[in-house]
Amino acid sequence: MKKIIIALILGFTAIVSGQNSVSGKITDTNNQPIIGVSVYAPELQKGTMTNENGKYTLSNIPLGTVKLTFVFIGFATQNKTINVQQKETVLDISLEETEFQIDEIIVSTAFNKIQSQNVVKVEHATIKELQKKGTATLIESLATIPGVSQVSTGTSIGKPVIRGLSGNRVLVYSQGVRIENQQFGDEHGLGLNDAGIESVEIIKGPASLLYGSDALGGVLYFNPEKFANSGTFKTDFSQKFFTNTLGSNSSLGLKTSTENWKFLARGTYNTHSDYKIAEGDRVTNTRYNETDFKTGIGYSNSKFSSVFRYNYNDLDLGIPEEGIAEQTTSKTTEYPKQWVFNHLLSLNTIVFFKKSKLDIDLGYIANDRSEFEDSEVAVLQMNLKTFNYDAKYYLPKFGKFESIIGIQGMSQNNKNSGEEYLIPDATTNDFGIFGTGNYEWKSNVIQAGLRFDNRQISTTAHGISGEEGSFEALAKSFDSFNASLGYKTNITKDFILRLNVASGFRAPNLAELTSNGVHEGTNRYEVGNSDLKTEQNVQTDLNLEYKSSHFEFFANGFYNHINNYIYTSPAGEIIDNNAVFEYIQNDAKLFGGEIGLHFHPHPLDWLHYETSFQTVTGKKQSRSLGSDYLPLIPANNWNNTIRTEFTIKKWLEDGYATLNVSSTFNQDNVSGFETKSNGYTLINLGLGGKIRLGKTAFDINVNGNNLLDKIYIAHLSRFKTDGIPNMGRNVVLGLNFNI
Structure with missing residues (x-):
């Protein structure tokens, strides 16, 4: 066959x-x-x-x-x-x-250097490594990386937080295309499944030079699954079971390549019941079902390479409103619920010239988000269609100097089809032009760049002026200049120093400009502000990194100043028993960092010890308010892992066992509308490897998360205000077969 x-x-x-x-x-x-x-x-x-x-x-x-x-x-x-x-x-x-991690080529930065040569420190993790941690969702596994957290609504919805910034301040890329799926809402997740994703790269800081608006806080860049090697055909099947949600995740993939042509396809089905807290009760209607399909076809020769990819994601998820109510293990969602369809098409083409190349990415995203209250008729339906383009020309190398010039843009249309409107019908157009250069000598690298962007937003009037759900017509234009400057050097052969200063920006989103109604899940009436200005920041990063054959150490520090930071503040009014909140702006600052080490003692080649600590503090700056803490700032965390590696005769290869102790501290630095959070410690175990039984071989991993069934509430959980704990003990069994 x-x-x-x-x-x-x-x-x-x-x-x-x-x-x-x-x-x-x-x-x-x-x-x-x-x-x-x-x-x-x-x-x-x-x-x-x-x-x-x-x-x-x-x-x-x-x-x-x-x-x-x-x-x-x-x-x-x-x-x-x-x-x-x-x-x-x-x-x-x-x-x-x-025995240490490999030094990967980093795709998300300008010149695609390997990490040890890169001016910007980028966190890199393969999906296979993250899956070994046994987490239930993609964003939950990302939150185990130092400097990354999540705002969660149960297990079905998670939004990434990078050094205290989230929502529209963090840009997500998949298949080389920026993801646009109404991410302004707290109840809107990533809409991505980890099946068919090779790895993730995380830029923890402003990346507006390469990515434009919304990359003010950082970038999550997902690299798609690689094609098969030339002249091969591969199929694989993976299955995961989750004891807490009685969940199942099944994925089947195939791929083949000739010398020029490449093809792959992968289908995945994910289904979960309501999650169970440590006391034994289930949180009603946190169940969800997900269907995901990815495919790609490519062609390459000595002149060019072109790859077309398509991703379809269908997510049916319950909206929990009653907390702990009806107890059931059903996987059929109840009302109210959301149904989200996402189509992502991308085309990457690289044309090779003798001393230069042209790299073009085109993308199209169709996102349909519907909300059902008590029937199959959607009361809220938002259709978002986005076309992205990105063209970079890598100029001929001049001695030790490399340079890139490029253009980037987006054309977006948002249309409402339901009877309720959260945001108005709108059109958004982005255009940006940039240039960046990289000069390298001996072990030193200097990289600098400059960029100009323009965003135009126009909305359509709706409803009767002054009433809830009404919007006036709006036409706004936002401009921004941004720059970056970075330096990397090897202090010694094994000791790297990186210093970066970069600016970033974010134009206000439609919700911030136009809101006029009760925001779901917050129990407050929100009023937008059409006079909001662009958020503009400058962040300074310092990275120290030491790596030898048996010892790794890193220390990252940052200071981030944001002008015109947008947030909500009480207006002192009540509408329909809901407190009115207005969008306002003040300057803000965030500072903190991450520190960690990896010790691999000799001659105990089978033993690894890894530890990391992360902290971030966010404050508003205002003469009238004095100094107040920003909301949704993650608590400090200390993470420790002991890992052993082993082989048992001929039937178990690449075996491993891990003991992880994750300690989250009290969060007392909260905004005026948040409550403080208590700290907690979670114990997690993992075991796995490749099993060979005759000619049959398969990968297996077993994880026990929150093994002691600890009752805790994460500070960034949206269930915190209702006093609903996070997930209790969860045992995950994963199997992967190459057919």
Whole structure:
């Protein structure tokens, strides 16, 4: 069957000219060949593996500069940039054994450097690593990374928080396209499933230079699943079970590649009952069901690479209003509920010239969000259609100086179809132009850039002026200039220092400009302010990083000053028994950081100890108010993990066992409309590895989260005001088969 599918695709493969190739042999430090090393060209999204002699060949490689990555478990990853100027280029590699994390190429930054060469510190984690933690959702697993938290509504809705900033202040990218799904609302989640995602990169700071408005607080950049190696066909099936929600997650994927063509597809179904708190009761209507489908097709040769991807996500989730009421294990959502459909289409094309390249991303997102109160007729239905474009031209390298110029923009239309309106019908248009340069000498790098943006928003009048749910016509234009400057140096061979100063901005969203009604879940009447100005910030980051063969250490510190920070404040009025809150602005500041270490003692090669601590403080600055804390600032957290690695004869490979102790401290620094939160400590265990039974092999992981069934309420839980605890004990069993 595999041979037939490959032959069919080969039948459509065009014959192309310019058969440039890179080949070589990969050995260890004893000059012995290594079998099964992954050799990957990220820009071409193609790869291969070494044969029994440690040899590899990559064909149809463009002339000029090409990046290659060499990865094998237990060995340090090598990333090579080569200059292809002839039809056959030979590159031999020697890999060294290591127990630490690999040094990945970072896609979300300007010049796609490996982490150790990058001017900006970027957190990188593979989805496979995050899934080993046994969390129920994608955003819950992201919240285990230092500096990242989540605003949660049960298990079904989570919004990322980066160093105290969330909502429209954090930009999310998937398939190279910015996600637009009405994320202004606290009850609106990411709308992404982790199946079919390879890894995530997190920029913790303003990234407006590359991404424009809404990247004021940072960026979550999800890298899609890689295609299969050339000439291979792969299928896999994974299954996860969750004891707390009686949940199930099933995913089936297939992918194949020829020398030029690539194809993959993955379908996933996720279903959960109401989650159970430590006392044994379930929180009514926190159940949800999710269907996700991803597919992609690509073609590459020595002149260009083009990849088209599509993601469909269907999320049916209950809206919990009664707290702990009817006890049931049903997975059928009750009223009120939400139904969210999301279509994401993306096209990435890279055209290679002899000494430069053009990288173009086009994206289209259709988001349909409906809310049902007591029948199948949606009382609230918002249709959001967004077209994104991003073009970057990598100029010819001039000595040690690299540079990029680019344009970026978005055209967006929001239309209401239900009888209730949260925001008016509106059109938004963005346009930005930028340039950035990178100069490298010895172990030093300087990177700088400048950008200009314009956002235009126009809305349509609705309803009777002065009444709830009415909106007046609005036409606004927002401009912003932003810049960044960064420096990286190796103080010693193993000790890196990074210092960055960058500005960012965020234009006010439609809810902040136009709100006129009761905001769901907050029990307050919110009034927008059409005179709001653009939020503008400047953040300074300092990163220190030490890495040797048995010890890693990092320390990150930041100070973030925001002009015209937008938030809600009581107006002193009551409408329909709801307190009225108005959107106002004041300057604000956030400061804090993360510190951690990873110790791998020799000769105890099977033992790892990791610890990290994160803290952030956010304050408003106003002459009239004095100084008041910002809302939704996560509590300090100290995370400790002991991990062992082992092999048991021939039936268990890459085995691991982890003990994690996560301590969250009291949060006493709260805004005037929040309550303080008590600290808590959670114990988590994990066990897994690859099991071989004859010719059958599969990956297994078992996780016990909140193993002691601790009763606690997270400070950023939206159930906190109702006194509803977070999830109790949850045991997760995960299986993955390569068919």
